[in-house]
Amino acid sequence: MSQVALSIQGVDKIYRRRGRPPVHAVRTLDMQVGSGEIVALLGSSGCGKTSTLRMIAGFEDVTSGSITLAGRRIDRLEPASRGVTMAFEGYSLYPPLTVRDNIAFALKSARLPAREVDKTVEDMARLVDIEPILDRYPSSISGGQQQRASLARALARRADLYLLDEPMGQLEPQLRAILRGRLKNLLVERGMTSIFVTHDQTEANALADRIAVMEGGILQQFADPKTLRERPANLFVATFVGEPPMNVFAATVAVGDRVSFAVDDGPVFSFSSNELPLDVRDAIGGRKRATIGVRPHAVRLGAGPNEARVVSNQWLGDQSHLAMDVAGKLMVAVSHARIAARSGDLVAFRVGAADLHIFDSDTGAAVSHGLAPACG
Template identity: 40%
Template sequence: MADMASIAFEQIDKIYPGGTQALFALSLSVADGELVALVGPSGCGKSTLLRLLAGLDQATRGGLWINGELINHLPPQQRNVAMVFQDYALYPHMTVRGNLEFPLKMRKLPRTEIARQVAWAAELLSLGALLDRFPKQLSGGQRQRVAMGRALVRQPAAFLMDEPLSNLDSRLRVQIRSELSELLDRLGATTLYVTHDQSEAMTLGDRVAVMDQGRLQQIAPPQALYERPANTFVAGFIGNPPMNLFPVRVTSAGDGGQLRLGEQTMPLPAPMADRQWDGLLTAGLRPEHLHLANAEAHNGLHAKVSATEYLGHETLLYARMSGMDAPGSTLVTRLPGIQIFHPGDTVRLSLDPMQLHFFGGDGAALDHGNADTCSCR
């Protein structure tokens, strides 16, 4: 493989003809050999970012850098990046061998060097038995590996992958994802990986960048992203099911404080109440941090069951908190195994207040200061 390289986007704006703005002052750095997964809703600007780096589109403002070199002015063929597309983009009239050879022939490499590179990629991706087949004779997973091989033989400075697994069925996607993770780790390849699947992003990414409406909301390692979301968008997007978000007020009371949820209250330890948060806040709590309290217990939140999902290894319980009609009044609780409930059943939910997250009126997190985050709402 060629030497990998660092990537940097510096205050990137992208405005299309007609005035639609796809990216807003976006800055992002990818270290040499790092895999950064870009995730977010459709239309948030993930693929646009890849197309700008590849030279398929031009940035309206800002700088694009590879290995410390400004590349805005370079044509696509001089940027030394390889892009793998969602639809594989294989040439249907060429065999697998022909598809692998094509980028090398375009660079006018010697025939012996072309043969060596194709043999290397074929062995790496287990394509040796498929070299004389045409794309229509291949399965989805095999086509994906050919598309990867065509990118690999170029020995680029960086790989740009635009939802390369989205056309595969769920079982094959998990298998290929595992193979792809192992391959990229072995190559030490600098990679920007776009996906709409957060499980894919959290599994593959050294860091995960969450985008929304053309803005970078947070970038962090997967665990930090899950445990310390920078704002309510990230909290409500990452996780399956995502974090419960609900309106609360924090008030002082005696040696501690109280958390008011509609007509219900629960005690808070003094360190949390002492922060003197004023006004209406948004509280966040992961479904696994909610538990069923004993029916005779005096503590816990009163709630009424609205729905359940039985998933075999766990049950997701959806219950609406009593005395609350606002959005967020239905909490999702993750319970082990199969537990039977019926709509209308009354339950008590207990929670560990130390697992609560708090967000201000602007949506930004109030309870952590993680330097590896960016909230740009």
């Protein structure tokens, strides 16, 4: 990571409302964002990602901990003094101003020369495709156009940190794909340190250098997209990141000449000593129970020691999604070849040792990923 731009240390956020139990929205959050880095906060609704963003912006107080941006501690400063800019999920354009004036507002307030203001507004409008509506008022444009105007307004300003709350949530998929590319180029070219909140994994993967996965107010893992997919820190990350999500099963472990994982009332996945390295066997240790996982793309269909009955088979145009009944649970396999199986058919499959993820059955923490222990 390059020089640290934003440092969040031990931050907690507890909402206390009269007559209601307190809500611990963010728990002991530690995060460091490098200068020019693009970070995604990914998680389901209520996981604490927007609270985190609003604490950085200064709209919510920090209950405890500290936030430092560009070498200055900012968690007690007014939002105006923090050096951040933000695009809001609810757009929040100023109703009495045209889209052009909305984008230019902060630039004019900063007393930038008129020519520079005009050029920046035009550039940003071109970036988000809203040039034809620059002279219209927010009330007369669609939600998607308002969202793009809000994004343009946030990006037009110079700031130490750009906070984008669901910046493309209201856009059509095609437009979203185009804007993702343009936004990424802009952020990278100008070295704009940015954090964006999303629940769209495609968006997070396409834009972010690193993704912070949050759940229950806790940062589950903060890593690059490849690491999140290949080496999830725990069961939550494993099942949250990836589309379709990882298949997981509770299994009984037997370590002998072979290491076998017997899924409860289901198949046994068995591997020889050659297949599973010694340090993975060491990581498994004396565990009798474990949760095993395999990504849908890693399930090999057509041959192998195991069989399962097909529940459904969908061809999505470029890949088959085959849902199989494994010990009363669904196991999804993805293949880029068109699979001919019909529901009710028996299909053979195998899981390679290199594709096996093992998690502690009690804590959900990762034990090993494929051929390497999780801690390695």
